[in-house]
Every structure is written in C-alpha cells, then in structure tokens.
Amino acid sequence: MSPAAVDPAGLPAGPDAALTRLFAARGAAIVTVPILQPADPYLDTAGEALRRRIFLTRGEGGEQLCLRPDFTIPVCLAHIAAEGTLPGRYAYCGTVFRQLRAEGSEFRQAGLEDLGDGDRAGADARAVADALAALAEAGAPDALDIVLGDQGLFEAVLAALGLPDGWQRRLVRTFGDDKLLRSALDDLARRDGQAIGSLDPDLHRLAKARDLDALTAAIESRMEAGGLSAHAGRTPAEIAGRLVEKVAVAEARLSEASLKLLTEFLAIDLPLDAAGAWLERLAGERGLALGEGLSTFEARNRALAEAGVDLSAIRYRAAFGRPIDYYTGMVFEMRRKGQPDALAGGGRYDRLLTFLGARQSIPAVGFSLWLDRIETARRSFR
Numbered sequence: 001m002s003p004a005a006v007d008p009a010g011l012p013a014g015p016d017a018a019l020t021r022l023f024a025a026r027g028a029a030i031v032t033v034p035i036l037q038p039a040d041p042y043l044d045t046a047g048e049a050l051r052r053r054i055f056l057t058r059g060e061g062g063e064q065l066c067l068r069p070d071f072t073i074p075v076c077l078a079h080i081a082a083e084g085t086l087p088g089r090y091a092y093c094g095t096v097f098r099q100l101r102a103e104g105s106e107f108r109q110a111g112l113e114d115l116g117d118g119d120r121a122g123a124d125a126r127a128v129a130d131a132l133a134a135l136a137e138a139g140a141p142d143a144l145d146i147v148l149g150d151q152g153l154f155e156a157v158l159a160a161l162g163l164p165d166g167w168q169r170r171l172v173r174t175f176g177d178d179k180l181l182r183s184a185l186d187d188l189a190r191r192d193g194q195a196i197g198s199l200d201p202d203l204h205r206l207a208k209a210r211d212l213d214a215l216t217a218a219i220e221s222r223m224e225a226g227g228l229s230a231h232a233g234r235t236p237a238e239i240a241g242r243l244v245e246k247v248a249v250a251e252a253r254l255s256e257a258s259l260k261l262l263t264e265f266l267a268i269d270l271p272l273d274a275a276g277a278w279l280e281r282l283a284g285e286r287g288l289a290l291g292e293g294l295s296t297f298e299a300r301n302r303a304l305a306e307a308g309v310d311l312s313a314i315r316y317r318a319a320f321g322r323p324i325d326y327y328t329g330m331v332f333e334m335r336r337k338g339q340p341d342a343l344a345g346g347g348r349y350d351r352l353l354t355f356l357g358a359r360q361s362i363p364a365v366g367f368s369l370w371l372d373r374i375e376t377a378r379r380s381f382r
C-alpha cells in the first residue's frame with residue numbers, strides 16, 4: 001500500500017505539471033495530503049524557526065491542528081498510516097502556509113521524499129541530482145550557489161573530542177545557527193560550574209562519580225525526609241540520571257587545543273571535490289577519529305560524482321545547517337547566484353519516521369522547491 005496518489009497525466013498543463021511528470025519519470029508516486037495537519041509533530045520536531053511561523057487552530061474534538069507549513073511531515077504520516085511499501089518515493093506540489101514572512105503567508109512548493117533506501121550515500125546523491133533537475137525543469141537560473149553541510153560529520157567531530165552527551169546534544173541543537181553555536185562554544189570554553197553551585201556536596205560527589213545506585217538512594221532519602229512521594233513526578237532514578245548529566249555538562253571544559261580544533265573544523269568552506277582530502281588531513285594530523293562520519297561523507301561524494309553532479313560547483317561548509325530540527329545528516333540549499341534565499345533545499349532525516357510512529361527505523365532524505373521564488377528569479381532574467 002502507499003499514500004493516495006494522483007495521475008500526473010491528468011494534471012493541467014504548466015510548469016507545476018511538468019515537475020510532477022519529471023518526478024514520476026524518476027520513480028516517485030505523486031501524492032496529495034490535507035491542508036489541515038496535526039500540529040504536535042511540527043511543534044515537537046520542526047525547530048523554533050518553523051514553529052513560530054505555524055498557523056494554529058483547533059479541531060472539533062479540541063485537538064491542535066495547523067495549516068501545513070511543509071510537506072515532509074504530512075507525506076511521512078501518510079506513508080505510515082497507509083503502511084506504505086519500502087523503499088518508496090513520494091512527490092508533491094501544492095501550497096504551504098507560514099506567517100511572519102516578508103514574502104507573504106502562502107507559498108507554492110514542490111518536492112520529493114525518498115523513504116527506506118538503505119543505500120544512504122546513493123539516496124543522498126539522488127536527492128541532490130533530482131533537485132538540480134527539478135530546478136532546471138522549473139526554469140530556475142543556471143547560475144546557482146549550492147552549499148552542502150553534514151550534521152552527521154559534525155556529530156562525529158563532537159564525539160571524537162570526548163564531550164559529554166549533554167554538551168553534544170546542546171551543540172547539535174545549535175547546528176546551522178551561527179549565533180547560537182558561537183554562544184555555546186564561548187560558554188563551553190569558560191565553564192565555571194555556577195549552574196551547580198548550590199548543589200548538596202554529597203549529591204555532587206555521587207553525581208560526579210556517576211554512582212547512580214547510591215545517588216538514587218540519597219535522593220529518595222531526601223525526598224522522604226521532606227515529605228515528598230517518590231512516585232509523584234519524576235522518580236528518584238530519573239532525577240539521579242538528569243543530575244549526573246547536569247554535573248557532567250556544568251563541569252565540562254574544552255581544552256584550548258580541542259576548542260581550536262573544533263573552531264578550525266567549523267571554519268571549513270571548500271569546494272566539495274576538495275573537502276574530503278582536507279578532512280582526511282585534518283583528522284590524521286590532529287588524531288581525530290571520525291570513523292563512519294568521514295566514510296559516509298566520502299561515499300556520498302563518490303555517489304554524487306557517479307550521478308553526474310559536479311562536485312566543484314558545490315561548497316562544503318562544515319558549519320552549514322538548516323533550521324529544522326529533524327535533520328540528521330546531509331543538508332543542502334541551492335540559491336540564485338549572490339542571493340540569500342533558497343530556491344531548493346533539503347536533507348536527510350533518518351529519525352523522523354520513528355518519532356512519528358513508524359514501527360521500524362526508516363532512512364529518509366528529501367528536498368523541496370520554492371516555486372514562487374523560482375518564478376520571481378525567472379522573470380528577472382527575461
């Protein structure tokens with residue numbers, strides 16, 4: 001089974017129909033999804049930049065709904081509800097709704113979601129190649145700035161530096177936002193432990209030693225002495241776990257050498273065909289074990305070349321991300337030369353479908369085109 005599909009041959013003539021025919025020729029089912037969508041998946045996974053632009057409303061049963069601000073989540077939900085076969089490719093074309101934008105509140109988008117392909121490098125390359133083909137079909141200018149980032153490689157660098165899990169999560173949440181990332185790095189460089197300054201010394205000692213059993217018992221004893229039920233709210237074991245992480249985060253410091261290495265990594269801005277060798281050299285010279293993160297990066301570059309994508313025309317920027325929280329790996333944007341707004345953008349989101357309720361882990365990658373921006377760019381070249 002698969003989400004309800006429409007026949008691209010039955011669509012009206014025009015550039016949008018040409019795009020859907022292109023997508024169908026590349027093995028994608030053309031699907032439609034309702035304009036009204038459950039709001040919680042967006043509020044929980046999309047990130048602040050998108051959350052604050054959502055049009056919210058209430059359903060007849062009091063459930064929180066929204067006008068769809070993108071197609072990725074609705075397409076994934078439709079796939080899960082229909083128990084769609086895998087791998088599956090779904091394409092769409094329609095209107096999305098976002099408030100607080102200078103361009104207005106309604107935008108036409110087209111795009112493609114590629115679900116369940118275990119060849120992640122090949123699927124990533126196909127997404128980039130399909131986005132380029134779709135831009136050409138839609139009449140976008142030939143002169144493009146294409147930028148690619150890799151959240152998975154960023155996470156590999158953080159892990160190789162030995163940062164506590166809490167700090168790694170905090171830094172990953174800032175990926176793609178230069179201001180927030182710089183603030184987090186500055187904070188990491190000067191940690192002074194103030195966040196735990198009032199913590200009971202005995203609890204501090206146990207948390208620092210990561211003695212969860214003793215820490216849980218100590219917390220339970222203090223709760224009983226204070227007349228608090230151990231079964232109300234968080235359990236003593238949950239509190240102990242959070243306290244261990246809080247102490248580790250508060251007391252973590254990045255050495256000057258490690259901070260310099262992370263800063264050097266984040267400053268990488270190279271043509272994609274030169275980036276692999278640069279990363280290998282950086283990892284080798286600094287003893288940075290990037291493991292699967294680097295091998296995935298190199299495999300994707302090979303797949304891009306095999307797909308006919310010119311790597312020299314793409315910039316790899318180590319600090320580049322997109323302001324949507326569900327991305328997990330490669331992200332990219334394609335812009336009119338010298339302009340800031342994306343004409344196309346997308347990336348990998350391997351954890352999203354599980355979060356949305358899929359019974360198995362489903363690798364996924366996709367992209368969308370901003371059709372109104374493409375039309376504006378096309379008119380300016382006439």
